[in-house]
Amino acid sequence: MIDKHSPMPIYYQIEEAIKERIDKGEWREGDMIPSEREFSEMYHISRMTVRQAVTNLVSDGYLIRQIGRGTFVARRKIQQKLFGLTSFTEDMKGRGMKPGTRLLDFRTVSASGPIAEQLQIPDGGEMYEIKRVRSADDLPMALEITYLSEDLVRGLTEEDVYGSLYGYVEKELGMTIGYATQELESSVAREAESRTLGIAEGAPLLLIKRFSYLEDETPLEIVYSAYRGDRYKFVVGMHRNRTDSNG
Structure with a gap:
C-alpha cells in the first residue's frame, strides 16, 4: 500500500513494495512484473515516479529490463x-x-x-x-x-x-x-x-x-x-x- 502522506518518497515505497513481493516469492526469478502503466493505474501515481523506482531496482540488481519485452525479476544475488x-x-x-x-x-x-x-x-x-x-x-x-x-x-x-x-x-x-x-x-x-x-x-x-x-x-x-x-x-x-x- 502506498501512503501519499508519508514523509517517505513514493518511489521508495514502490521499491519496497516490489522487493517485498520478490522476497515473499510472489514474483520469482524470470517473472515479468507489471508495466509502468499498470503500476501507475494501480497506485494512482505518475509513470515517471514508477520509472524512477524500477530504474533504481534495475541498478540494484533486483530487476532486469529486456528491450521490447518488459521488466523481469533478476536472478538472486x-x-x-x-x-x-x-x-x-x-x-x-x-x-x-x-x-x-x-x-x-x-x-x-x-x-x-x-x-x-x-x-x-x-x-x-x-x-x-x-x-x-x-x-x-x-x-x-x-x-x-x-x-x-x-x-x-x-x-x-x-x-x-x-x-x-x-x-x-x-x-x-x-x-x-x-x-x-x-x-x-x-x-x-x-x-x-x-x-x-x-x-x-x-x-x-x-x-x-x-x-x-x-x-x-x-x-x-x-x-x-x-x-x-x-x-x-x-x-x-x-x-x-x-x-x-x-x-
Missing part, C-alpha cells in the same frame, strides 16, 4: 559473508552451485614493486600471474588476477589453476593457509571487464584486493578480483565491543 576464509570453488560448492573457471592467462613473470614487496620476493624473482574468469552455474561472476611466489608454490600447472588454488596448496603441497585481509571498493565496468563478464560498460562492480597468508604468516598470494555488482553482495557480521562507557 549471491551473498558472501566476509568472515571465514574460503576459495571461490569451495564457496560455490557449499551453495550447491557448479563452480567454473575460464583461464585467460597463466605464466611466470618477474616480480617488482609493491607486489614483490608484499609477497616477499626479491626484485627480479619469479612469480606466477594467473588471470581467470570465475563462474557459478555457467554464469560469469568475477574476473580474477592472482600472484603467487614461484619458489613458494612450486610445480603449479595450467591444469591445477582450473580448480581451487587453496586446495592445491593444502592438499598437494601440505601447507596450511592461515588468514587473509581484504580491501573492498566500488567501481564500474570498463570495456575489457564488460566484454569478459558479459555485462554492459558502466555496470557496477565490486573490487576486492585479497592478501592471503600461511599459518606461519608467510605471504601466499595477492588476488585482484572484479565481481559483478548485479550478482554478488557481501555481508559483514559485526559484534559490539563491550567496554565501560558513559556514552
Whole structure:
C-alpha cells in the first residue's frame, strides 16, 4: 500500500513494495512484473515516479529490463559473508552451485614493486600471474588476477589453476593457509571487464584486493578480483565491543 502522506518518497515505497513481493516469492526469478502503466493505474501515481523506482531496482540488481519485452525479476544475488576464509570453488560448492573457471592467462613473470614487496620476493624473482574468469552455474561472476611466489608454490600447472588454488596448496603441497585481509571498493565496468563478464560498460562492480597468508604468516598470494555488482553482495557480521562507557 502506498501512503501519499508519508514523509517517505513514493518511489521508495514502490521499491519496497516490489522487493517485498520478490522476497515473499510472489514474483520469482524470470517473472515479468507489471508495466509502468499498470503500476501507475494501480497506485494512482505518475509513470515517471514508477520509472524512477524500477530504474533504481534495475541498478540494484533486483530487476532486469529486456528491450521490447518488459521488466523481469533478476536472478538472486549471491551473498558472501566476509568472515571465514574460503576459495571461490569451495564457496560455490557449499551453495550447491557448479563452480567454473575460464583461464585467460597463466605464466611466470618477474616480480617488482609493491607486489614483490608484499609477497616477499626479491626484485627480479619469479612469480606466477594467473588471470581467470570465475563462474557459478555457467554464469560469469568475477574476473580474477592472482600472484603467487614461484619458489613458494612450486610445480603449479595450467591444469591445477582450473580448480581451487587453496586446495592445491593444502592438499598437494601440505601447507596450511592461515588468514587473509581484504580491501573492498566500488567501481564500474570498463570495456575489457564488460566484454569478459558479459555485462554492459558502466555496470557496477565490486573490487576486492585479497592478501592471503600461511599459518606461519608467510605471504601466499595477492588476488585482484572484479565481481559483478548485479550478482554478488557481501555481508559483514559485526559484534559490539563491550567496554565501560558513559556514552
